[in-house]
Amino acid sequence: MSSDSDLLDLAESIFADTGADLWKTLEETGLARLTLPESAGGSGGTLTDAAAVLQVAGAHAAPVPLAETDLLAAWLLHAAGLSVPTGPLTAVAGDLHVADGRVTGTLTRVPWGRTAAGIAVLTPSHVVLLTPGQVTVTEGTNLGEEPRDTVTVDADVPTTADAPAGAADELRLRAALGRAQLLAGAARGALARSVQYAGERVQFGRPIGRFQAVQQQLALAAAEVAAAGAAASAAASTAERDGCGAASTAFAVAAAKARAGESAGEVARIAHQVHGAIGVTREHDLRLLTTRLWAWRDEDGSEAYWQAQLGATVTAAGPDALWPLVTGMP
Amino acid sequence: MGPVTQTLSRLPALVPPPTVLPARAAALRAEVRAFLAQERASGAWSPRADVWLSGWDERFTRELGRRGWLGMTIPVEYGGHGGSALDRYVVTEELLAAGAPVAAHWVADRQIGPTLMRFGTEAQRRRYLPRIAAGECYFGIGMSEPDAGSDLAAVRTKADRVDGGWELTGTKVWTSGAHHAHAFFALARSAPPRDVDTGESNRHAGLSQFIVELDSPGVQIRPIPLLTGAHHFNEVVFERVFVPDAMVLGELGGGWAQVTGELAFERSGPERFLSTFPLLTAMLAELAGQPGAEREVGRLVSRLWALRSMSLAVAGSLESGQAPELAAAVVKDLGTRFENEVVDAARTLVAIPPDPGAEAGFARLLADAVLHAPGFTLRGGTNEVLRGIVARGMGLR
Numbered sequence: 001m002s003s004d005s006d007l008l009d010l011a012e013s014i015f016a017d018t019g020a021d022l023w024k025t026l027e028e029t030g031l032a033r034l035t036l037p038e039s040a041g042g043s044g045g046t047l048t049d050a051a052a053v054l055q056v057a058g059a060h061a062a063p064v065p066l067a068e069t070d071l072l073a074a075w076l077l078h079a080a081g082l083s084v085p086t087g088p089l090t091a092v093a094g095d096l097h098v099a100d101g102r103v104t105g106t107l108t109r110v111p112w113g114r115t116a117a118g119i120a121v122l123t124p125s126h127v128v129l130l131t132p133g134q135v136t137v138t139e140g141t142n143l144g145e146e147p148r149d150t151v152t153v154d155a156d157v158p159t160t161a162d163a164p165a166g167a168a169d170e171l172r173l174r175a176a177l178g179r180a181q182l183l184a185g186a187a188r189g190a191l192a193r194s195v196q197y198a199g200e201r202v203q204f205g206r207p208i209g210r211f212q213a214v215q216q217q218l219a220l221a222a223a224e225v226a227a228a229g230a231a232a233s234a235a236a237s238t239a240e241r242d243g244c245g246a247a248s249t250a251f252a253v254a255a256a257k258a259r260a261g262e263s264a265g266e267v268a269r270i271a272h273q274v275h276g277a278i279g280v281t282r283e284h285d286l287r288l289l290t291t292r293l294w295a296w297r298d299e300d301g302s303e304a305y306w307q308a309q310l311g312a313t314v315t316a317a318g319p320d321a322l323w324p325l326v327t328g329m330p
Numbered sequence: 331m332g333p334v335t336q337t338l339s340r341l342p343a344l345v346p347p348p349t350v351l352p353a354r355a356a357a358l359r360a361e362v363r364a365f366l367a368q369e370r371a372s373g374a375w376s377p378r379a380d381v382w383l384s385g386w387d388e389r390f391t392r393e394l395g396r397r398g399w400l401g402m403t404i405p406v407e408y409g410g411h412g413g414s415a416l417d418r419y420v421v422t423e424e425l426l427a428a429g430a431p432v433a434a435h436w437v438a439d440r441q442i443g444p445t446l447m448r449f450g451t452e453a454q455r456r457r458y459l460p461r462i463a464a465g466e467c468y469f470g471i472g473m474s475e476p477d478a479g480s481d482l483a484a485v486r487t488k489a490d491r492v493d494g495g496w497e498l499t500g501t502k503v504w505t506s507g508a509h510h511a512h513a514f515f516a517l518a519r520s521a522p523p524r525d526v527d528t529g530e531s532n533r534h535a536g537l538s539q540f541i542v543e544l545d546s547p548g549v550q551i552r553p554i555p556l557l558t559g560a561h562h563f564n565e566v567v568f569e570r571v572f573v574p575d576a577m578v579l580g581e582l583g584g585g586w587a588q589v590t591g592e593l594a595f596e597r598s599g600p601e602r603f604l605s606t607f608p609l610l611t612a613m614l615a616e617l618a619g620q621p622g623a624e625r626e627v628g629r630l631v632s633r634l635w636a637l638r639s640m641s642l643a644v645a646g647s648l649e650s651g652q653a654p655e656l657a658a659a660v661v662k663d664l665g666t667r668f669e670n671e672v673v674d675a676a677r678t679l680v681a682i683p684p685d686p687g688a689e690a691g692f693a694r695l696l697a698d699a700v701l702h703a704p705g706f707t708l709r710g711g712t713n714e715v716l717r718g719i720v721a722r723g724m725g726l727r
């Protein structure tokens with residue numbers, strides 16, 4: 001990738017083109033495996049690159065398992081020494097039983113389970129790559145109508161490896177990091193739509209955006225969008241600089257997912273209030289963004305979960321360690 | 331969603347990309363922390379809330395000057411240190427987080443130095459900058475007036491042309507620290523509110539900034555006690571105060587643009603979210619060993635961390651010559667609300683009542699924070715006005 005803005009322009013043009021086969025384009029442009037090393041068939045991009053692309057994907061409510069494929073499955077398989085198949089992938093942690101090449105068990109709420117060419121599963125002891133022929137899928141969704149499926153397996157699975165050390169923590173962090181980017185993007189998308197609508201919808205003889213009450217609400221939403229974006233980008237930047245295993249990254253990702261999750265509810269609330277009744281219809285596109293905001297804030301650790309994690313870290317470290325933790329310098 | 335791309339690209343960037351502090355920042359930070367630890371151990375002061383308004387301590391300020399931590403961005407030839415704004419950011423955030431008494435130099439170091447570098451004459455720079463960097467010269471801000479608050483262009487202080495300079499008559503209010511400061515920049519009307527070229531009415535035209543030394547004949551400074559009774563801000567009355575031509579700041583008639591530029595330095599710094607940080611630290615100390623507050627603590631910390639990331643991003647963007655006005659306004663809106671959230675959390679989670687008579691500690695910090703909180707979302711442009719700036723930036727007005 002030649003520069004940050006080239007990458008953003010590319011992502012913007014890809015996600016905006018709704019006519020094309022989005023996943024195919026992501027594969028062809030290398031965005032589908034952006035952070036996987038080139039030696040493993042990826043594009044060798046950074047976590048900052050991935051964050052920027054995911055924020056664009058979120059803003060377009062892109063219906064693809066991009067975070068799952070690139071940040072999670074490709075990373076996990078590669079880290080375990082397994083080769084990374086082509087096609088859309090997904091990854092989850094799950095308590096499957098692995099013995100003598102036989103894998104059995106059930107995974108719940110697997111993102112994009114039904115469309116995945118491979119499901120990378122981190123069990124307490126192994127990394128297992130499941131393929132469609134080995135599993136039975138019962139379909140389910142999240143609030144945004146994205147696939148969250150129940151996947152049952154009872155099959156001989158040749159592709160297994162030992163779980164790398166620390167993989168469970170890193171998988172959880174990467175999932176939250178990716179989700180925070182998507183949330184930040186979707187929040188920005190919902191704000192953009194609301195600002196646009198406020199400039200078009202006329203009541204009392206003028207666009208509603210001319211009313212100061214509406215302006216103040218949209219400015220509050222803008223502040224939330226800025227906070228989510230800054231937090232998500234800063235967490236990616238920390239992860240890139242310090243590595244996903246660093247304590248500073250754990251702190252940053254927890255803070256970012258908690259903050260982005262908080263902003264999601266506020267931005268969705270204001271977006272709907274500004275849109276009036278049209279916004280709550282099936283026909284209107286706003287729901288593509290707001291239902292994802294509501295779904296994603298609770299996935300990969302809700303605000304409550306990450307706030308508690310962060311609070312426990314801070315409390316255990318003691319009052320004098322608070323500022324060093326916030327600045328990332330002990 | 332075809333038109334979405336257009337919709338998205340029309341929305342301005344609300345926050346610049348993250349700033350990664352340069353490697354040297356860690357050493358600087360460690361030095362400042364070591365100094366602060368030593369100061370605290372000596373008992374010279376105890377951590378307070380809202381120190382950049384109320385922690386006036388000239389000894390401490392001179393000590394910072396001695397260590398090279400004031401005027402850090404002022405060029406060496408003017409007595410400064412020729413450093414970057416990010417170095418200054420590191421020092422100031424450490425001082426604020428520690429609740430150190432930084433009020434004496436606050437205005438001079440934050441905005442007077444940079445403004446003199448932008449608009450000041452050679453003589454003005456030589457006169458003030460070395461003493462600002464040494465921590466020996468203190469400034470106030472002479473903008474607000476009884477009838478000019480949010481609507482700053484309504485200032486009525488007049489500057490009348492006289493032989494060799496100007497005569498100022500009028501009243502400034504809410505002038506923080508004027509009773510200790512050596513000088514301030516007064517915004518005054520030096521010409522009618524008309525565009526010079528077109529002659530059309532324009533209330534932003536005809537305003538100028540003057541450097542007024544506060545011991546000049548005709549200047550009267552009267553305390554306006556805060557609701558606590560404390561003396562921090564003042565009424566400053568000018569009766570035909572003579573200001574020589576050499577003390578006009580920048581361009582005659584260019585005061586509006588200069589003042590709005592000056593306000594930009596004011597909006598996004600760490601003082602916009604750290605005013606109650608010492609209370610947060612004290613709250614954690616009081617909570618030690620009591621389970622149940624982790625979520626609320628984590629919530630505050632996540633918000634604080636996000637704010638600092640945003641504020642640093644703005645600082646990095648300013649340093650690279652950009653003017654991220656929207657992001658700066660957003661930092662101040664969210665940051666000053668966060669300062670209030672800390673107050674609410676502290677009083678909800680810890681069962682120690684606020685005590686304005688306590689020497690130090692949680693009860694005193696809480697008392698000061700509660701009583702100072704209304705000012706957080708007013709000073710430097712109210713949050714409503716900031717949201718108006720954001721709305722305009724998004725094309726709504």
Ligand SMILES: Cc1cc2nc3c(=O)[nH]c(=O)nc-3n(C[C@H](O)[C@H](O)[C@H](O)COP(=O)(O)OP(=O)(O)OC[C@H]3O[C@@H](n4cnc5c(N)ncnc54)[C@H](O)[C@@H]3O)c2cc1C
Nearest residue numbers: 471472473474479480504505506705708709710711712714
């Ligand atoms: C602690 C403290 C220290 C200060 N120090 C200084 C100083 O050193 N030097 C200095 O010059 N000034 C100083 N100020 C003044 C400060 O800049 C003003 O208080 C501020 O600009 C607001 O002006 P005002 O108080 O006159 O309120 P007003 O402008 O009268 O506003 C009152 C209320 O009306 C709202 N409002 C006004 N206009 C609009 C609008 N267009 N749309 C929506 N709402 C609106 C405001 O948001 C606010 O809620 C200080 C203030 C405080 C509290």
